[in-house]
Amino acid sequence: MTKVGGLSRRIIRSMVSLALITTLLSLLGSYAFYAVWFLLSPGSFTETDSFENVWLPSPLEWGWMALTLAAALGAAVLFALKLSRPIISPLNAVTESLRQVAQGTLSVRAESDQNAHGEAAQLVHDFNAMAERLERMDRERRFWNAAIAHELRTPVTVLRGRLQGLTEGVFEPTPALFHSLLAQVEGLGRLIEDLRLLGLADNGRLDLRRELTDLEAEVSAVLQAIEPSLQEAGFVVTSQVDAPPTLCDPVRVRQALLALLENALHHAMPGPLHIQGTTRQGACHLLVEDSGPGVPEAQATQIFEAFQRGEPHGHGSGLGLAVVQAIARAHGGAVTCRRSSLGGTTFDLHWPI
DSSP, rough: HHHHHHHHHHHHHHHHHHHHHHHHHHHHHHHHHHHHHHOOOOOOOOOOOOOHHSSSOHHHHHHHHHHHHHHHHHHHHHHHHHHHHHHHHHHHHHHHHHHHTTOTTTTOOOOOTTTOOOHHHHHHHHHHHHHHHHHHHHHHHHHHHHHHHHHEEEEHHHHHHHHHHHHHHHHHHOHHEEEEHHHHHHHHHHHHHHHHHHHHHTTTTTOOOOEEEEEHHHHHHHHHHHHHHHHHTTTOOOOOOOOOOOEEEHHHHHHHHHHHHHHHHHHHHHSSSEEEEEEEEEEEEEEEEEOOOOOOOOGGGTTTTTOOSTTOOOOOOSOOHHHHHHHHTTTTTTEEEEOOOOOSSEEEEEOOO
């Protein structure tokens, strides 16, 4: 506040100094003009004019000069106040808000004066945008910490309980038990890999190894791995890929398709599940279409955020669709969801050819 107040005083002093100098120069300039006139044309002055009568101001002239100087200084002060108010008021608001942000109050916003315009108004707008982004980042950080702790707690608890039971002789070391422990470890590994991928994507460091890829072969490879689980759950899987070899990262595309199919396995009703690959309008489209129940319109724009689930107690970590979106964006494309002709949801993963 002191620096801002000092700026206001400096503006006023500068305007007053400018007005004083301008007025004095005008008055002294008049005398300089008459001096040059007298030197160049002394005949213009009458012989009865003495030196004192010519050069020394009369009392009336002294009064006029004092009145002119006072009016100039008053006008300078008024103009300085009018000029400084739209500048100082936003600076005061931003300064006070910055102090509160530095103390940890990220919800504070600077209020813009109605007279503020130009760079001053833009300063307030930019500060509020920065504060809003900081608050959102802090909120997301807290959410991510809580969500990650929640996702890690269940498998770690299961592993600790089973291993402790094996150590104390409560459980028999059977192949089924070891298979269960391995499944928990694989789940942890998958969660860690998804978090790593999202972290790389957020930092713009998700590198792709692009190569000409046979999309039909990649779809077949993914189906070979997950189709038994889908069929066991009651899904009837069909695929149709009519796309020429396209430039992409085949590993990431398989990862994205697997995440979409696992999402259908956990959230869609058993029934037809159609996979389609095609190219149109300069883009390659990979679509997964299920038969329901579909994604509500209110969640259609949020479903690709991390740790978002279709149901309050849904399966999975809530990272699958976020991973799909990160892979799509790394390819320069996007992923969308819309109502399908089967009554469910169509996920459309597309990227430019």
